[in-house]
Amino acid sequence: MVKEFTHGAQVLQVLRGVDLTLEPGEMVTIIGASGAGKSTLLHCLGTLDLPTRGSIFFGDTDITRLSPPELASFRNQTIGFVFQFHHLLAEFTALENAMMPALIGRVAVKEARERAGEMLKAVGLSHRLNHRPGELSGGEQQRVAIARALVMQPALLLADEPTGNLDTRTSDEVHDLLFRLNDERKMTLLIVTHNMELARQVPRRIRMEDGRLVDDQRGPGRAGDERSAAKAP
Numbered sequence: 272m273v274k275e276f277t278h279g280a281q282v283l284q285v286l287r288g289v290d291l292t293l294e295p296g297e298m299v300t301i302i303g304a305s306g307a308g309k310s311t312l313l314h315c316l317g318t319l320d321l322p323t324r325g326s327i328f329f330g331d332t333d334i335t336r337l338s339p340p341e342l343a344s345f346r347n348q349t350i351g352f353v354f355q356f357h358h359l360l361a362e363f364t365a366l367e368n369a370m371m372p373a374l375i376g377r378v379a380v381k382e383a384r385e386r387a388g389e390m391l392k393a394v395g396l397s398h399r400l401n402h403r404p405g406e407l408s409g410g411e412q413q414r415v416a417i418a419r420a421l422v423m424q425p426a427l428l429l430a431d432e433p434t435g436n437l438d439t440r441t442s443d444e445v446h447d448l449l450f451r452l453n454d455e456r457k458m459t460l461l462i463v464t465h466n467m468e469l470a471r472q473v474p475r476r477i478r479m480e481d482g483r484l485v486d487d488q489r490g491p492g493r494a495g496d497e498r499s500a501a502k503a504p
């Protein structure tokens with residue numbers, strides 16, 4: 272796929288022929304220098320932006336051919352997003368924030384509340400349901416954002432610097448949660464990160480440079496680390 276931004280007479284090619292296949296249940300990181308095109312790729316894969324040329328298939332569906340309402344519905348049902356800044360709504364509680372995608376997806380209020388409660392429990396926040404974002408720590412806020420991203424049980428979770436704003440210990444907790452979601456729910460996860468410690472633990476690492484995928488490595492990731500740690504005397 273190619274993505275260009277046009278400014279007057281100037282055309283800036285930000286994705287220069289990216290060809291990427293993700294397998295269901297994979298956990299992948301995208302690393303690369305600032306400006307390499309990582310967020311742009313994530314936005315295109317998440318249908319928040321469209322490629323200038325090329326296709327994006329989810330199974331048999333080429334999402335670049337969907338109408339705007341079809342695209343919005345597809346996004347709501349299929350993709351969860353976690354950003355560096357959580358974008359929680361300050362005047363709503365953790366539970367209400369986590370319910371939002373379900374309400375947008377026309378899930379009945381009672382069921383939306385149940386699902387949101389379940390997801391907040393999954394991220395370890397069942398004791399904070401009625402707190403507003405301002406009454407939560409940074410890590411707790413990000414966990415609410417993850418619960419919100421999960422409430423429609425998306426097949427794909429896209430995370431853009433999910434712990435870029437958090438201290439090391441809190442980041443580690445959020446990373447543990449992401450690994451657990453991938454492991455237990457078999458959710459496909461694509462994470463853009465500058466955190467090399469996280470990238471090292473993820474089974475597939477893709478490096479971007481100047482709008483291209485220049486390296487695609489697979490390894491045991493954290494599971495391998497844990498296995499070797501378990502074998503250690």
Ligand SMILES: Nc1ncnc2c1ncn2[C@@H]1O[C@H](COP(=O)(O)OP(=O)(O)OP(=O)(O)O)[C@@H](O)[C@H]1O
Binds near residue numbers: 285304305309311312
């Ligand atoms: N809407 C836009 N209009 C014009 N140029 C854009 C737009 N969005 C991104 N760019 C440019 O595209 C390039 C890639 O941006 P992108 O945000 O994808 O990089 P990145 O690899 O995610 O960087 P970082 O690690 O700093 O977040 C940058 O040079 C940026 O200025």
